[in-house]
Amino acid sequence: MRFDWNWAFTFEILPRLLAATLNTLAAAGIGYVIAIFLGLALALAQRTPWGMLTFVVREFVEFIRSTPLVLQIFFVFYVGPQFGIRLSPWTAGMIAIGLHYSAYLSEVYRAGIDSVPKGQWEACRAINMSTRDTYLRIVIPQALPPSIAGLGNYLVGIFKDTPMLSVIGVAELMHTANAIGAEHYRFLEPLTMVGVIFLAISLPAAGLVRLFEGWMRRKMGM
């Protein structure tokens, strides 16, 4: 078997791949924003005094974490219409990936909240703070810095999982590379470039997360 790499072809398809990269970044970004907020809601819901809610949310998180993402994407996209819910690939994809990662992020938040010492809660009680202020002003700000490493890992994770959206036809990077390959009967260049682009984004992102973590700790005087 001969290894022949065609540079001319590589440069020819590069603009299309870079355009698709924007879609990939958008998918990861939107999915992550959903997961950041929904994950916090799921973590807080598990700390309410209402046993039923806590139980349901707990089981939901376990269910999401125990089934494959690709199945969840298929499920939202293909099973929804059976119940009259018709979603575009983008919408279905964002819901599936946002839900999936919110379950993981809720666990990160949970560990972060658990790491806040009991004495902090008692100090809030002693100055008669409301439960809402206790969370918003004292507990969550202290739970965030130790959570950032975990949150950052999942940011890179969600980015690397976006190719799964290609199974329902979201025109992200992987989907585009496949399409190019099928059009030209050449897969080596497009797929290699996909790998290069992912690497070029993931590596600096991980470093930026570490810098951000340090900055946040300093800003909070911790």
Place this chain on the structure above:
Amino acid sequence: MDLSDYPLELPEGQRPMVRFMNVTKRYGSLVVLDKLDLDVAEGEMVTIIGPSGSGKTTVLRMLMTLETVNGGVIYVDGKPLTHMEKRGKLVPADERYLRRMRSSIGMCFQHFNLFPHMTALQNCMEGPVQVLGLSKAEARERSEELLDMVGMIEKKDQHPSRLSGGQQQRVAIARALAMRPKVMLFDEVTSALDPEVIGEVTNVIRRLVAEHNLTMLMVTHQMGFARDISDRVCFFFGGRIEEQGTPDELFGNPQRERTQQFLSAVKEAG
């Protein structure tokens, strides 16, 4: 005793600032407080001493409503703290009632528990602004006055991680006082401190006793300090008050054998 046997409110003229009435606290089968009766008069400084596990810290934690009661009722300023009136009967207090009652009580902890992401000044302003609804300017003025009183005004913009234990504890005292409580609780506030800085905290408490008419309850292992500033000392043993009296009575002439044993053990250790 049934809950209906407790008064909805203490009668006029017989209203100590704090009254524990037949209060029991259990953790599982372990009885921490055993039908405790304890009154603290307005402006009185009461110190609780005793071996570990005798329930002394639990007294303060229940008064701060960090723990619930398993029996009996605690009254503050004549009104029930742990319970509230509902259709002419006492029922366990809900969070809303607790928030109203809790405002008359302040507490300082062994490990300070300052908010690490806020400066000393922000720590003091947090309660007045968020809970009492004071303006930032009013809260700042009040907090700076108190930080000045505890000798921490120069460090007001430092985060707790930059302060020594004694300094953190003084900020914590200012933070508690900024809420203008009627009753202050000091839970082993010098136990986590290096010996050379204990004095800076006890001096602040001495000044409070001398210059303010605060009702105070203190748990401490500093016997000399307790003897100096207390109006009354209670020796706890097994969840009950074994013996109580003025400092001179209790330290100078203890009557009960357990008190004598404890005091001589403490003297040897110290």
